[in-house]
Amino acid sequence: MIKSIAARIVACVIAVIAVALIGMGVFGTSQRTSPQGAALIENMRNHALVNATTGEGAVDSFVSAAQQRARAETKGQGMDAMKKAVAAAEAEVRASMSNMKVDLDGLDTAPLSTATDALIAARKDYSNAEEAAMQAYVQDMIEKGEVEGSAAPADQAEQAPVAVDGAGEAGMSDLEMPSQSDEPKVDMSGFTATPEMDKMQGIVNERFEDVSAALVSIQPLLDRDAMAQLEGAINQLVYQPGDRFETEYDRYVEAGGESAIPNDLMTARIIRYGDDLITVGIGLIILALLVLFYRKIVNAMGFPRMIIGGFFILLCIVAILYDLSIADLLSNTIVRMGMNSIMVLAMVPGIQSGISLNLGLPIGIVGGLLGGLLCIELGYSGLPGFVFAILVGIVIAAVLGYLYGLLLNRLKGSEMAVTTYVGFSIVSLMCIVWLVMPFNSLVLRWPMGGGLRQTVSLEPAFQFILDRFLAFKIGGITIPTGLLLFMGLCCFLMWLFTRSKTGVAMQAVGNNPRFAEATGISVDKMRIIGTMLSTILGAVGILVYSQSFGFIQLYTHPRTLGLVAASAILIGGATTGRARISQVLIGTFLFQGVLTLGMPVANALVPGSTIAETMRILISNGIILYALTKSGGDSRA
């Protein structure tokens, strides 16, 4: 009772803070376009401008201008005289600059402001014109057919794979997806300014004259040469393409503009970070809800799903705070969910038929890999190639799965440890097979000996065949329609199967083998069916995975995939004894979402670190451990 009251109080406090933050944030963002915001920005801009003409960098440009002048004046009078004059000019300028401190407070900044506004408008026009011209140029070049095409991902160095992993288990570093950009790359070196742009540039130059006149009136020491030196810096300062309040603010802060508004600093910061405040506020509200309904949520979702879900939301919030592109991240998450989902789905028949988590998934994966390799070797491509690969994969996986099922039937009760090591052994056995495989295609093998490549490009075969099918964009998020459809189809077929007579029998075997046997169901047969299905789905899964990834990864890569798939379905809320298809989808989304968001966020927090990989190890193994403690607690004393 006390606990729940305390929870309520905590939740209320958090909620109040959250509402306050959101209020401030809404106020801040709404003020961005208001007169107050504009006044603040203008003030800062003026200050930044003056700073730019008197600060450290400005002094240097003055000095160099004066030096140049001195050099010009003393031309032909011999080296010594020139050196002396230059040094004298420098000393003079430095001396005069040292006491040059402009106090804007007492000055009328109106002319400067108007001039700057005009300059900004002109620059805006210019950059719009430039963009339009560039687009026209690109369009033109594409029509002419001078496109380099999507850049082929750089292949690994052409050497045989001698680096056998000693470390191994942590080796799944496919977090970095190869770029899938559809954008054709056009060589821009031939691009020249259009007449219109030149005209705009002229206006910009004129406006700049005005600004420099205003600046000179404030700061009499400035002269034409100095202003010419500073032109680039000032232009950069006042406007950059795609400017928003935040970017402008940050730029002026960097140029020392914050000291212009000592009284309004708080307001200015609230306005600047308004959106971040809203994000944090929303995060806190979610936290408050979590605290308030902790028990109910845990009951409904289970502890691990809540933790991972919460973590996912947290990552989203941090990603927004760090201005990472959420649309890109979500697109990636969707693709990764699709490509992994079939392998996660492979866990379902295993769990339902009572062989628990099929950590021997690499057995099926090997079948799929063989199918894919055969497809490349025989030169099939496109959809027929993909279908061929899947069919071959299914056949091989079915045979392997049958044998594997026979083995598992003799090991009832201790499947998991055995399947893990059988899977590991198969993967390392296949490592040898890959080395001696008599394939001829140069896509597959190294030019000189050494067996098959570590990563085989699927470009000539069925790269992205599902991802690109009917793909479209919504609000920056790319939807890989084909991939999602295929995922849906597989899930639907699986669902149909669980509703069929055989499927029901299989589930009965998984739930209670003795009861099933008593009702006349052949336990061994059903377990074999479950194992075969799981293995076959593993084969299909790796092909879907590979077409999305763009490469077939051989050697030690498949080893951890079984563990990854198992942890995904466990995150979805399955246990070692029960699994549903919805759990596959939820689990894959959450797990892959956390991984996809985790890497850029981790890199934003701690640049250049491997914390994302560490996180993957912790989540994926932690969830399996959790599931093991549950299953051990249930079934054994």
Next chain:
Amino acid sequence: MRKSFDLKSFLTKNAVTIMFVLLCILCYSFSGYTLSGLIGQMVDRLTRNAFIVLALIIPIVAGMGINFAITIGAMAAQIALLWVMEWQIPGVQGFLVAALLTLPIATFFGYLVGKLLNQMKGQEMIGSLILGYFATGVYQLLFLFVFGNLIPMTAPNLVIKGSTGIANTLDLKPLNMMYALDDIWKLSFDRALYVVAGLFIAYALIRYLLKKLDFKALIRAVVTMVVICAAIQIPVVKGWFATIRIPMVTMFVIMLLCVFNVAIMRTKLGQNFRAVGQNGVVANAAGINVNRTRLIAIIFSTVLAGWGQLIFVQNMGSLQTYGAHEQVGLYAGAAILVGGASIVKATNGQALLGCLLFHLLFLVAPAAAKNVFGDPAIGEYFRVFVSYGVIAVALVMHAWSSHVKAKPENAIKEAGKLATDNT
């Protein structure tokens, strides 16, 4: 008739070991190693790895299978070693301080591991395997983001400027810790043999004087030792061992652990291990605290593995900060199974034999593959395959035999389950 039956059962019981012996001989014949070179390498590898393999015995006896979580013991040792390097304690003292420091850390880790494994009875092996992976993540967090960042390190070369966390490789040579234990007392092979033979004869004599050994057995022991010492004098044999020097202290430490493993089984605690290992339900009924016994077994194993890792690292001379612990569980587990142990029964002899055979194959397989296929990578993959394969086969064979045995016992097991459910 009787004899042929014995042979058959001997063959089936030791199938894995025999297969391994044949494999080793085959690979050796293709590897191009000279015998003396091979023996030298093997002495190195044996002294380096045997301790960790021996650390697996207690949990096996206690019925928890192969404790793959000994990686966590290795991590404890590496944490201790890091701090010794931070404090710049050189040589043997440094090694001893690291060993002392390993004790509390590994005990604590072992306690946590034991607690967790008690939550997953019957699934200990997969549990300890995954736990080892999980701990690798925690270890990375610790070494990448805590040490050197939150807790600053001042000693040179521990943290490399411009990168996060502790350096990839920690060199023990500046602190004179390489061979800290090995170099205390080294003897040439024949002298080491005399020392061991002398000790053995003294041991037999004491047993005889205590009337635990009859006179015939004493004579047999003495004669065997003398013959072995004489055999080493043959020039050919002497040539094989000529360049080999035995690190006596390391050898004694390993022997001490063997004695410890035997001795502890004679104590009350050891009997408890055995009882729990044979049948947890019965042990529980007999008044043994099953969970506590299992916890102690894991703590022992973790601490011993930590010390084993220290021996390993001082022999290697440098610590691969992020990789040294990863394969410890796999290789040690595979080694003990190769020696003929199962996941419910293991002895010192099996551990040592397994260690010998496993590392022999490790040595000769890549060389043989290079000579036969012209590609050392095949040998590399082959030995990884063998490590996993041996464990898989051992698990399958065990599960198979217990599956066959289990049928009439099902009812008893169920009853036991009910009984403990009710308590």
